[in-house]
Structures are given as structure tokens and as C-alpha cells.
Amino acid sequence: MNFSRWKSALASPAGRAFLALLLVLAAGAIFNADGAFFKIGTHRDTLRQASVYGMLACGMTLVIVSGGIDLAVGSLVALAAVCAAKMAIHWNWPWWQVVPACLAVGALCGTVSGWVTASLRVQPFIATLSMMVLARGLAKYASGGMKVSTAVQNADGTYRYVEVPALFRAIDHRVLAGNLSVVTVIFLVCVALAWLALSRHRWGRYLYAIGGNEEAARLSGVPVVGAKICAYAASGLFAAVAGLCQAAQEQQGDPEAGSGYELTAIAMVVIGGTSLMGGRGGIGLTLLGVLTIGYLDKILSINAVPEAGRLVLTGIIIVAAVLTQRRGRT
């Protein structure tokens, strides 16, 4: 391979996102915390920890490609987690009722955000900010402000303890001889679905067209309103999947769960090279962004870097990665 081919590979967003990931992995190999970085378990844990954020990033990519933003996903994680815990622990519903009901809640909230922004023409930032507050409120309302856990309060104020639901155990499980978490498998399924929608389906083309130039898309017959509503609904759906996984891993529904997750998801999308202006990017790039931030987080953690240092380093690295992406385009 000659030099110019290297150069052109690096000029593409994918090449640059891949370079960022390689640099982070190299840092991990150097700061390996007495060899902890080379253990299989470390990588399995990294992927598990990045999975919930990654699911949010999948939905976020669809919305961002269409030129929007979805700030509600973190709150929807909490709402879905509380609903899942209520249904599975308190009401003893079987998994085939809990999962669709949970996903429906997420998709419904997403549809409302999409309808407000696409049909009522409220800016996506404001529409989803409202949904972020609303969904957090609903999560607190449904849970009474307390975590919904296996300690169930009786009418007389005493507690009884119930088993962790089989659904939660199944999600917080491992496959491949304990080397791959089920949540990571679920994340990869989300990636595949989002990729199919964005790259192989007409709807995906519509989203790119809307994100590139909404007016031009409308004039060329793209069903702008419908396509946009679907993007937010899908984002809500992925957030509900993430919430279900969050509840399963915590064995409870925490109404405070997921706060700030939307920002991590946005950072993952942007580090991958998807433009916040819309019309450019893709799920493959987001996958690279998810891995970059996931590994960065893990490397800081195994080295037990104090919180202040972590925040500073993470901030610097996100800016650096985004700057490289921008230079890649000019």
C-alpha cells in the first residue's frame, strides 16, 4: 500500500474515527494497569458498559442524520427502566408482555417528540428538552420517587423480598463461555437494525436528504414529516431497549437512571464523524465512536484515575477527536 492510499483512507471520516480508536487502544496497551488491559474480561466489561450508551447512540444517529437532536433519551432510559421493574417485579408479568409494553412506552414518547418537532415545527432541541423533563417526571411519578426494587413494600409498611425476574437474569447474563455479555449482543442487534434502516432502506435515504436540505427534500417529494417522526420514534424505541437493559443490570428501576446519558450518546455519535448539521454520517461511524469512548472510560477506570482527571482528559479527547473529524472534511 502506498502513501497516497494511506492518506486518502485517513481523509475519510471512517479512517479518522478508526485512527482515534486505535490511539485510545494504544494508550490502553501502554497504561495497561499491571496487565489488566490484556485480560479478556476487561474487554468484555468494556463492551458491556458501553452497550447501554451505544443503544442510545444508534437512535441518536438516526435523529442527527436528519438534522435533529434527541435530548430525551436519558430520561426515557429511566422511564423504561421503572416501567420494566414495575411490570416484571411488582406485577409479575411474563417477559413477552414486559418487553413489548416497555418498547411501546419508549416508542410512544419518541413519537410525541417527533410529532411536536415535525408537525408542530418546534425546534428539536426544545421539543426533546421538554420530553426529557416530562419523561423524567413520569418516571418519578410511576415509581413514587423511589427505586423499584425486589424489596416490595406491603400495605402496612413492612417489606417483602421477591426473586429477581427471569427476564432480568437473562439480559444480565453471558454467552460464549462467559466471554460476551447479553447486553452487548442486544447492542449489536440494535447496530444492525439501525444500519439496515439507514443504509439499506428508503427511509434512511429520506433522513439523509432531510438532514442535507429539508426544503429541497420536501420539494422532491420526500415525506418529511413522517420520516422525521419515525426517526424520533426509533430513538425512543432504542432508548427503551437501553432502559430495559439498565433495569436488568441494576436489578431495579431507578427513576434517576440515565441522567446525562444523552450527552454521552451525542459525544459518541459526533466522535464517530456524524455531522451535527445533519445529512452526513452513519451507523458504522457511531460504532467506532461508541468503542472509542467506551475504551477511554475503561482505561481511565482500570488505572483508577481520580474523577477530576477523568473529566479533564475525557473533555480534551472529545474535542481533539472532533477537530480531527472536521479537518478530515475540508
Added chain:
Amino acid sequence: MRATFFSLLAGVALVAAGFGQSNVAAQTRSYTIGMSQCNLGEPWRVQMNADIRAAAAQHPELKVVFNDAQNDTLKQRAQVEEFVSAKVDLLIISPKEAQPLTEPVARAFEAGIPVIVLDRAVLGDKFTCFIGADNKKIGKAAGQWIAQKLGGKGKVVELKGLMTSIPGQDRHSGFRDGIAGTDIEVIFEADMKWLEPDARKEMESALSRFDHIDLVYAHNDPGAHGAYLAAKAAGRDGILFVGIDALPQEGIAYVRQGILDATFRYPTGGAEAIDTALKIFKGETVPKKIVLGTRLFDKSNVATGGQALP
């Protein structure tokens, strides 16, 4: 003319009715207590309100009005001012921050309203009574229990709350005091920001770095629970887990379920606040500062309500 007459009559009737009511009220003196909570987003503070509500329910003459400042200092300031203009008989406040709430609390106090400050202090001395727990003491009690449990030596992971917060700093330094002079070694410490998913993440890192861990000390029970889930998923047995707070639906439940080996109560002071309020209403003098003790809950005593520690 006629209309005016009737409206006058109606007015007189209303005033009379009003007098009638105030007469009835005077016979059975009732007290209104304003409770300003800084943030109901925290389960521990939800518990504090529940404790106050339960204690006040024993006394039908007490009526407690709850307000949640939603973690906003200025909102809490406004709430205190509203309670003062509503002329409540007593104010209980669990302030978000000392400095910005000192003045509103002082103004309420100077307006003749007794003020009980709960959990976090305000500056100066313009309040009636402060009730709070001592995180340093609780951390030290946990450290001493751990030193005893491990026989004076072992490898411990410390999952810290938030080292930029006073409770986090105190639970850390108290713990270090408690294990001082023993051969207990803290091999891994990390900030988990009081959050369960973060605690699980940090514990996974500790597990992949160290093949032998004797005990995990987490600054709150959800943190210890997250660490337990991480160890269990990794198939690592023989690790003890110790947390702090001992809320009925969290720490106590975890000890009962055999997840945690011990938890130390961080008391809300809700019941004590109502006790103190009743004393104030009766005209008794109350101490300026009440420091609450902690309670240890472990397998042996969780069914009988724990063991009080000085």
C-alpha cells in the same frame, strides 16, 4: 340598592362564619409546620420526609406542609420566604447549601418562627436547633467494624461517593481513621459518584486488576450493591460488602437478602425533628445542636432492628 343590601348581608354572614371558625380553632390549638426539603430526587431525602410524616401522624394537632426545592438554592430561598409570610408556627429546613440559605433562615428566626435545621447546617447561630449526623463518625464506625471483621488485615476496595462533596470526604477520612494502625490495605479506590452503574463499572476494573479482594467498602448502599453484582457476574466469591445509609428499601433489604454483610445507618433525623418541634411548642428549651448516632445492621441483628452505636 337591594343588591347592595344583600351583598352586605352576605358579607356580614361570611365574617361571622370566619369568626366562628377561628373560635373553634382556638379551642384545639393546632400547629402548622413548614418543611422545606432541598431535593426529593434523592431516596434518602424521600425517606426523611416519610419519617417526618410518620412522626407527625402520631400527633393530630400537627399539620406539616412539605415543599421540594428540586435541588435549587434560589427556589429554596423563595420557599422559606413563603413559609414566613404564611406565618407557619415552625420551620423545618434541610438546606441545599449553607451560605445562600443562612440569611433567609435568620430572617425567619428573627420574625419569631422557631427553625429546626436538618442534616446540613447554615452559618451563624440564628436558628433554634440543628439536627444532623456525623459522616466522619459513621465512616470510622465502618472502618472499625471492617478491621475487626477482617482480623486486622486484608485487601480492601473503597468505592467513594463524590470526593468533591463533604459526605464523600468525611466517609473517606473517617474510614481511614477507623482502619489506622491495622494491616488493612486499600488496594483500589475510585469515585463512583454515588451511582450504582458507576460502582459496578469501577468494581469490574478492580476485579480485573486484583485476583484477591477481601472486602468492598462503598460510601453508599447502592454502590455496594453494584459492586456485589460485578463480583457475582465475575464468579468471584468470598468478598464481603459493606455500605452506608441503611434505608429500609435499600441497605436493610440488601442485608436481609444476604447481598451486603453490613450497612451503617445515616439517620434522617425526621422523627427527632418532630420530637424537637413538640418540645418547642410546649415551651421547653431544646439544645442548639443534636448529633445523631448511627446504627449497625448485619446478618445477626437486621431482624431485630440493628444495633445502636455511640
